[in-house]
Amino acid sequence: QSVLTQPPSASGTPGQRVTISCSGSSSNIGSNTVNWYQQLPGTAPKLLIYSNNQRPSGVPDRFSGSKSGTSASLAISGLQSEDEADYYCAAWDDSLNAFFGTGTKVTVL
Amino acid sequence: QVQLVQSGAEVKKPGASVKVSCKASGYTFTSYGISWVRQAPGQGLEWMGWISAYNGNTNYAQKLQGRVTMTTDTSTSTAYMELRSLRSDDTAVYYCARGGDYGDYDWFDPWGQGTLVTVSS
Numbered sequence: 001q002s003v004l005t006q007p008p009s010a011s012g013t014p015g016q017r018v019t020i021s022c023s024g025s026s027s028n029i030g031s032n033t034v035n036w037y038q039q040l041p042g043t044a045p046k047l048l049i050y051s052n053n054q055r056p057s058g059v060p061d062r063f064s065g066s067k068s069g070t071s072a073s074l075a076i077s078g079l080q081s082e083d084e085a086d087y088y089c090a091a092w093d094d095s096l097n098a099f100f101g102t103g104t105k106v107t108v109l
Numbered sequence: 110q111v112q113l114v115q116s117g118a119e120v121k122k123p124g125a126s127v128k129v130s131c132k133a134s135g136y137t138f139t140s141y142g143i144s145w146v147r148q149a150p151g152q153g154l155e156w157m158g159w160i161s162a163y164n165g166n167t168n169y170a171q172k173l174q175g176r177v178t179m180t181t182d183t184s185t186s187t188a189y190m191e192l193r194s195l196r197s198d199d200t201a202v203y204y205c206a207r208g209g210d211y212g213d214y215d216w217f218d219p220w221g222q223g224t225l226v227t228v229s230s
Contacts, residue, residue: 002153032215033215035215035216035217037154037217039154044204044220044221044222044223045146045154045204045206045217045220046218046219046220047216047217047218047219050216050218051216056218088153088154090154090156090216090217092211092215095171096168096211097156097168097170097171098144098156098159098209098211098215099156100146100153100154100155100156101153102153103153103154
């Protein structure tokens with residue numbers, strides 16, 4: 001059972017902005033950075049955002065991350081059909097274990 | 110380019126062990142740790158643990174303590190994950206990923222292609 005809670009689904013039409021939340025606690029998000037991963041159907045996950053709000057090279061600037069207190073958010077602006085995927089937040093806990101969020105399936109309508 | 114290539118699919122009986130390999134290329138192997146993450150069918154991601162490729166230090170998920178062992182072979186830039194006493198709920202795709210160095214490079218990037226382990230009698 002994950003300690004990081006995400007909404008199971010989110011959706012939008014092409015061009016819209018979609019936001020995914022990730023709720024944790026003081027022992028994980030509250031004291032450690034948050035990373036985000038994108039998993040396209042049938043493929044391995046891919047790093048999307050690291051250290052709360054940093055984009056690896058090659059990730060479009062349509063993707064942005066933020067963190068406040070014990071919660072974090074991933075925003076996708078200008079939604080595109082190729083953004084249809086599962087998205088996971090992840091954070092370390094003070095027990096030195098890493099945890100993933102429950103995952104959010106993004107659908108482009 | 111940085112790449113992790115994993116071994117092929119495995120079918121095991123309950124109670125058996127499985128050992129999955131992960132061969133790294135495109136970077137200095139000992140400069141980063143290797144983490145292992147699994148995903149049961151239709152489920153989310155579960156972190157299993159981490160090993161330092163520099164000195165072999167490990168950090169395992171509390172849930173798997175005693176059943177999992179992670180090792181590396183620096184001569185071949187290969188990491189291994191062995192899981193013992195397999196149960197049906199260990200059926201999953203197992204991924205290796207570079208990173209997971211807590212407090213430093215603590216994200217996972219890139220990931221291997223995944224190895225399906227099926228536990229069935």
